[in-house]
Amino acid sequence: MKITGPVWALGAMSGTSLDGVDAALLRTDGHTITAFGESAYRAYTAQERASIAAALGQWPDGPQVAAAAETVETVHATLLSRMMTADPDQTPTLVGFHGQTLAHDPANHRTHQTGDGALLAEFLQCPVVCDFRSADMQLGGQGAPLAPFFHFACAKYLSFSQPVVFLNLGGVGNVTYVDPSHDKPAAKGAVLAFDTGPANAPINDLMQTRRSKPYDRDGALAAKGKADVQIVEKFLTQTYFHKMPPKSLDRDTFAQLSDAVANLSDADAAATLSECCAASVARAMEHMPKPPARILVCGGGRRNRHIMARLRALTGLEVDDIDDHGLDGDMLEAQAFAYLAVRVARGLPTSCPGTTGVAANVGGGTVSHP
Numbered sequence: 001m002k003i004t005g006p007v008w009a010l011g012a013m014s015g016t017s018l019d020g021v022d023a024a025l026l027r028t029d030g031h032t033i034t035a036f037g038e039s040a041y042r043a044y045t046a047q048e049r050a051s052i053a054a055a056l057g058q059w060p061d062g063p064q065v066a067a068a069a070e071t072v073e074t075v076h077a078t079l080l081s082r083m084m085t086a087d088p089d090q091t092p093t094l095v096g097f098h099g100q101t102l103a104h105d106p107a108n109h110r111t112h113q114t115g116d117g118a119l120l121a122e123f124l125q126c127p128v129v130c131d132f133r134s135a136d137m138q139l140g141g142q143g144a145p146l147a148p149f150f151h152f153a154c155a156k157y158l159s160f161s162q163p164v165v166f167l168n169l170g171g172v173g174n175v176t177y178v179d180p181s182h183d184k185p186a187a188k189g190a191v192l193a194f195d196t197g198p199a200n201a202p203i204n205d206l207m208q209t210r211r212s213k214p215y216d217r218d219g220a221l222a223a224k225g226k227a228d229v230q231i232v233e234k235f236l237t238q239t240y241f242h243k244m245p246p247k248s249l250d251r252d253t254f255a256q257l258s259d260a261v262a263n264l265s266d267a268d269a270a271a272t273l274s275e276c277c278a279a280s281v282a283r284a285m286e287h288m289p290k291p292p293a294r295i296l297v298c299g300g301g302r303r304n305r306h307i308m309a310r311l312r313a314l315t316g317l318e319v320d321d322i323d324d325h326g327l328d329g330d331m332l333e334a335q336a337f338a339y340l341a342v343r344v345a346r347g348l349p350t351s352c353p354g355t356t357g358v359a360a361n362v363g364g365g366t367v368s369h370p
């Protein structure tokens, strides 16, 4: 596949919060964003979510992995085949398929995204790029986060001239500092990225267990509670927060946080978990090379008004919903994998020492042809 100029690419992401699959079309040459296209979302049913959740933490030979893979592949196949023909003017040249992370262990250089790219390429009759994280890990990188190169392109698209921070609040939180005065994301000092700490995952788990709800809508429950300062302070003493970036997390790295709030009321527990999310982002700001002009929040957590308010209070920075700048905060990760797929197809790097701690700029990803 020879790509020499802008093409439409279709990206898909099934995130750590296990809510569903995002898919989005993007026109790019792998450097510049030319246009944002159609997008779609397909929520997992409770049964599908349970089949994936049962395999969390497992490696490819795990007992529940085959069933989880089938769920991930089937849901992607349905959603993506619809997107292939969503708009005849946006027919994709290739697909970027992240799959579903089931386990992530950077210390031991292994990460597991389930979902078979070759199977999907055959089904869609279109080249599919997958396995974006392994090559980075083999060169000593964290394998995550990978959206930063796309965030750099977004900062250029939005014509920022001062450093900005992109904050993704998914199951886990991650930040990308972008200095748009550089020409390329892999240039020294252009980007610095890392996972901040837990975001929605522990709040969702709490809501599911205590209220049979998938999440704390708008942060309404947390807003009624009071954060337990001792729990938050103890949480912040953990070594992860003192480690220099780059660094990345597994969805359940902070699983013990759920135990710590077990004796609190529902509202206080939600407030405490939300405070841990906001406080870990505030800690992350201490690692920024220069003070950013603003924080642009994407991911589902930007709808959590309580967390947004706590972020403003704890960082003292302007904290914007990225939608207010004309982007779609729900689709950035799917768009990122469309963008990265084009970079892989063109042999361009997808991560660098500033994003994953990898030894040198590296292009990950495996291309499967139909």
Ligand SMILES: Nc1ncnc2c1ncn2[C@@H]1O[C@H](COP(=O)(O)OP(=O)(O)OP(=O)(O)O)[C@@H](O)[C@H]1O
Pocket: 014, 015, 016, 017, 018, 019, 020, 168, 169, 170, 171, 172, 173, 200, 201, 204, 214, 215, 216, 217, 218, 219, 298, 299, 300, 301, 303, 304, 305, 333
């Ligand atoms: N109105 C809302 N109020 C509060 N939280 C919300 C709202 N809408 C979505 N969320 C939260 O956002 C989550 C989904 O976010 P998102 O889709 O960005 O996560 P993800 O892509 O699965 O995760 P990750 O980025 O870690 O891979 C939901 O599970 C929920 O916790």
Ligand SMILES: CC(=O)N[C@H]1[C@@H]2OC[C@@H](O2)[C@@H](O)[C@@H]1O[C@H](C)C(=O)O
Pocket: 015, 016, 101, 104, 111, 143, 144, 145, 146, 147, 148, 168, 170, 171, 172, 173, 174, 195, 248, 249, 333
């Ligand atoms: C291993 C893995 O799947 N990590 C995810 C997760 O979800 C958010 C955060 O943790 C980030 O590190 C990453 O996803 C985004 C898309 C990334 O790679 O940039």
